[in-house]
Amino acid sequence: MNEGKIKKILKKYEDRRDESEIRLIEHKKEINAKFPEIMNLNDDISKIGLRLAKIVLEKPEDRDAIVFKCREDIEKLTAKREDLFLENNIPLDYLELKHRCPICKDKAFLPNGEKCTCFKQELINEAYNMSNLGNVLDRENFFTFNLNLFSNEKIESKGVSPREHMISIYQPASNFVENFGKEQSKNLFFYGSTGLGKTFMCNCIAKDLLDKGFVVIYQTAFMILQILEDYKFGKNPDQALSDENYRNLFDCDLLIIDDLGTEMNNSFTNSEIFNIVNTRLSADKSCVVSSNLNPFQIGEIYSQRVLSRILDKFEIYEFIGNDLRWERFK
Ligand SMILES: [Zn+2]
CATH class of the missing domain: 3.40.50.300 (P-loop containing nucleotide triphosphate hydrolases)
Structure with missing residues (x-):
C-alpha cells in the first residue's frame, strides 16, 4: 500500500491515543470537582507505593514485613475507593486510560514489532x-x-x-x-x-x-x-x-x-x-x-x-x- 495511505492510518492511531489521554484528563478533572475524596484516596494509594520504595531502601532487612503492610493498606484504600465509585454510579475504570484496541493499546504494533490484528484490518479496509x-x-x-x-x-x-x-x-x-x-x-x-x-x-x-x-x-x-x-x-x-x-x-x-x-x-x-x-x-x-x-x-x-x-x-x-x-x- 502506498506510504501516504499508511501514514494516514497511523495518524489515526496517534489521534486515538491522544483522545484517550484527553478523555482521562477530563475524567480526572470531573472527579476532582465532584468527588474530591476519591482523588485524595488516589493520592494516598500512590503515596504508599513511593513510601514503600523509600522504606525498603532504608531497612532492607524488614522488606517482607513492610511490603505486606503496604499491600494491606493499598487493598483497604482501594476497596474504599471502589465503594465510592459504586455509591456514585461511576464506572470502576473511569480513571484508567481506555483504548479502542486493548491488545496493542492503539499503537498498531505489538511489543514484538508485529502488526496488531486491528492494524491489519485497517489496512484491509483501506485496500x-x-x-x-x-x-x-x-x-x-x-x-x-x-x-x-x-x-x-x-x-x-x-x-x-x-x-x-x-x-x-x-x-x-x-x-x-x-x-x-x-x-x-x-x-x-x-x-x-x-x-x-x-x-x-x-x-x-x-x-x-x-x-x-x-x-x-x-x-x-x-x-x-x-x-x-x-x-x-x-x-x-x-x-x-x-x-x-x-x-x-x-x-x-x-x-x-x-x-x-x-x-x-x-x-x-x-x-x-x-x-x-x-x-x-x-x-x-x-x-x-x-x-x-x-x-x-x-x-x-x-x-x-x-x-x-x-x-x-x-x-x-x-x-x-x-x-x-x-x-x-x-
Ligand atoms: Zn490493536
Missing part, C-alpha cells in the same frame, strides 16, 4: 474499499436486528412464516460468531431473492467478528474478481499492493463473499473464485457466501465439483418471504 463498512455495521448488526420486520404469515409451500424461518437462521448464525475460532471452522451459504435479509445477516456476522478482533474481508464477488484480475493480469500499477490484496483473500480469518453468481460469467473467474474458497476450506478457514442462486444453480454455472463442495462443506440456509426493502414502506 478493499471497506472503510465505510464501519458505518453500515453500526446500523446493521445483531443488536439492531429486528425480527418484527419479518412477516408472521405462514408461507404454505414452506410450511413456516418468514419470522419463524428467520429465527432458524439467526440462531446458527449467532452460534457461528460465538464459536468462531474456538472449534473447527464452519462455512455458511445464504441464498434467496434480493431484499430478504441475506446482506443484513452477513453484516451482523462481520460486525461481531471485527469487534472480536478477527480479520474479515467482506466483499462482493464482483470486487473479488477485480482483485483476482489485477493480480493475474498485472492490471494494477502497484504490484506489491495487488499481491497483498490477493494473499489476504487466503489469509484473512473470515472471507465473506456477497452476491456470488451475478458476476460476469467466464471460465477464468469461475475457476479462480472457487480456487480461493477451496484453498480456504482445505486450510480450515471459514467462508460465508451469499447468493441469489441456490447451490444447484451455482453448480450449473460453475461445476458439479463446486456444487458437491458446497453441499459437503457449507451449512446452507434459504431466505424466504417478501422483499424487506418494500415492507418497510407499507
Whole structure:
C-alpha cells in the first residue's frame, strides 16, 4: 500500500491515543470537582507505593514485613475507593486510560514489532474499499436486528412464516460468531431473492467478528474478481499492493463473499473464485457466501465439483418471504 495511505492510518492511531489521554484528563478533572475524596484516596494509594520504595531502601532487612503492610493498606484504600465509585454510579475504570484496541493499546504494533490484528484490518479496509463498512455495521448488526420486520404469515409451500424461518437462521448464525475460532471452522451459504435479509445477516456476522478482533474481508464477488484480475493480469500499477490484496483473500480469518453468481460469467473467474474458497476450506478457514442462486444453480454455472463442495462443506440456509426493502414502506 502506498506510504501516504499508511501514514494516514497511523495518524489515526496517534489521534486515538491522544483522545484517550484527553478523555482521562477530563475524567480526572470531573472527579476532582465532584468527588474530591476519591482523588485524595488516589493520592494516598500512590503515596504508599513511593513510601514503600523509600522504606525498603532504608531497612532492607524488614522488606517482607513492610511490603505486606503496604499491600494491606493499598487493598483497604482501594476497596474504599471502589465503594465510592459504586455509591456514585461511576464506572470502576473511569480513571484508567481506555483504548479502542486493548491488545496493542492503539499503537498498531505489538511489543514484538508485529502488526496488531486491528492494524491489519485497517489496512484491509483501506485496500478493499471497506472503510465505510464501519458505518453500515453500526446500523446493521445483531443488536439492531429486528425480527418484527419479518412477516408472521405462514408461507404454505414452506410450511413456516418468514419470522419463524428467520429465527432458524439467526440462531446458527449467532452460534457461528460465538464459536468462531474456538472449534473447527464452519462455512455458511445464504441464498434467496434480493431484499430478504441475506446482506443484513452477513453484516451482523462481520460486525461481531471485527469487534472480536478477527480479520474479515467482506466483499462482493464482483470486487473479488477485480482483485483476482489485477493480480493475474498485472492490471494494477502497484504490484506489491495487488499481491497483498490477493494473499489476504487466503489469509484473512473470515472471507465473506456477497452476491456470488451475478458476476460476469467466464471460465477464468469461475475457476479462480472457487480456487480461493477451496484453498480456504482445505486450510480450515471459514467462508460465508451469499447468493441469489441456490447451490444447484451455482453448480450449473460453475461445476458439479463446486456444487458437491458446497453441499459437503457449507451449512446452507434459504431466505424466504417478501422483499424487506418494500415492507418497510407499507
Ligand atoms: Zn490493536
